[in-house]
Amino acid sequence: MDRNAPVGVFDSGVGGMTVVREIIRQIPDERIVYFGDTARVPYGSKSKETVLHYARQIMEFLKTQKVKAVVVACNTATVYALEEISRETDIPVIGVVEPGARVAAAATKNGRIGVIGTEGTIKSGLYASYLKQLNSSFEVIGKACPLFVPLVEEGLWHDSVTDEIARRYLKELKEKEIDTLIMGCTHYPLIRSTIKRTIGDGVSLVNPAYETAVQLRRVLEWEDLIREEHSDNIASQYEFYVSDSPEKIQKFANSILSFEIHQAHQINIEEYTYDDDRCTDNH
Numbered sequence: 292m293d294r295n296a297p298v299g300v301f302d303s304g305v306g307g308m309t310v311v312r313e314i315i316r317q318i319p320d321e322r323i324v325y326f327g328d329t330a331r332v333p334y335g336s337k338s339k340e341t342v343l344h345y346a347r348q349i350m351e352f353l354k355t356q357k358v359k360a361v362v363v364a365c366n367t368a369t370v371y372a373l374e375e376i377s378r379e380t381d382i383p384v385i386g387v388v389e390p391g392a393r394v395a396a397a398a399t400k401n402g403r404i405g406v407i408g409t410e411g412t413i414k415s416g417l418y419a420s421y422l423k424q425l426n427s428s429f430e431v432i433g434k435a436c437p438l439f440v441p442l443v444e445e446g447l448w449h450d451s452v453t454d455e456i457a458r459r460y461l462k463e464l465k466e467k468e469i470d471t472l473i474m475g476c477t478h479y480p481l482i483r484s485t486i487k488r489t490i491g492d493g494v495s496l497v498n499p500a501y502e503t504a505v506q507l508r509r510v511l512e513w514e515d516l517i518r519e520e521h522s523d524n525i526a527s528q529y530e531f532y533v534s535d536s537p538e539k540i541q542k543f544a545n546s547i548l549s550f551e552i553h554q555a556h557q558i559n560i561e562e563y564t565y566d567d568d569r570c571t572d573n574h
């Protein structure tokens with residue numbers, strides 16, 4: 292495997308850029324190929340079968356980019372597809388759920404941990420099961436917040452509508468006196484200030500993106516895959532692909548990254564098909 296090859300990162304839309312931001316902070320020399328499935332977002336309300344199918348198509352696309360590792364920068368895809376797609380490839384594949392659970396377990400003092408995420412992530416109970424493995428006395432309270440993703444995708448990060456929705460969603464978690472809250476969806480860190488204001492200062496907010504980037508660095512070191520080259524033109528290290536019109540991700544990336552991206556490419560993800568015989572459990 293070429294250690295100077297890029298790392299593939301994918302999400303249903305623009306949310307995974309919060310993970311890209313952390314990877315850039317921690318391993319700035321790595322090249323990244325990002326794919327945001329903006330034509331098929333949201334994943335959170337879809338079935339496992341559908342999300343797994345999407346994830347397999349994205350893996351096929353990333354293979355054409357010759358990536359050396361993949362970060363599933365989407366909690367819903369981690370929950371529904373990480374196990375299968377990791378088994379079906381030789382390169383390391385990292386999800387966001389396990390790193391997030393580890394940080395929350397270290398942060399909580401009273402053992403009451405809230406998890407917010409998409410319907411799929413909350414229904415799967417995967418955060419709760421990782422947390423209980425770490426400490427069986429933890430009380431984990433999950434709350435699906437399906438409207439947060441479209442609000443973020445629409446850019447309503449500081450808006451009274453988002454404030455009102457947050458108040459409704461987080462009411463129950465406040466009553467349960469949690470001291471730690473996992474933002475179990477990669478879109479949510481973009482409305483972090485609203486979530487923080489609503490849930491209160493006494494609650495630690497966990498963004499799994501940071502720990503995911505730490506884990507990526509560890510895996511690359513372990514596999515001897517850390518990039519050796521250094522580019523002076525930082526923007527040239529990153530390639531952005533989407534399945535719908537590229538303008539949105541460009542605007543979005545430019546508002547959260549520390550440099551301007553000049554181009555995002557649109558691809559037809561439906562053209563990427565996978566080998567049905569290798570992926571038997573879905574067919």
Ligand code: DGL
Nearest residue numbers: 303333334335366367477
């Ligand atoms: N950003 C994704 C996640 O972390 C999913 C949002 C969605 O597509 O519903 O779960």
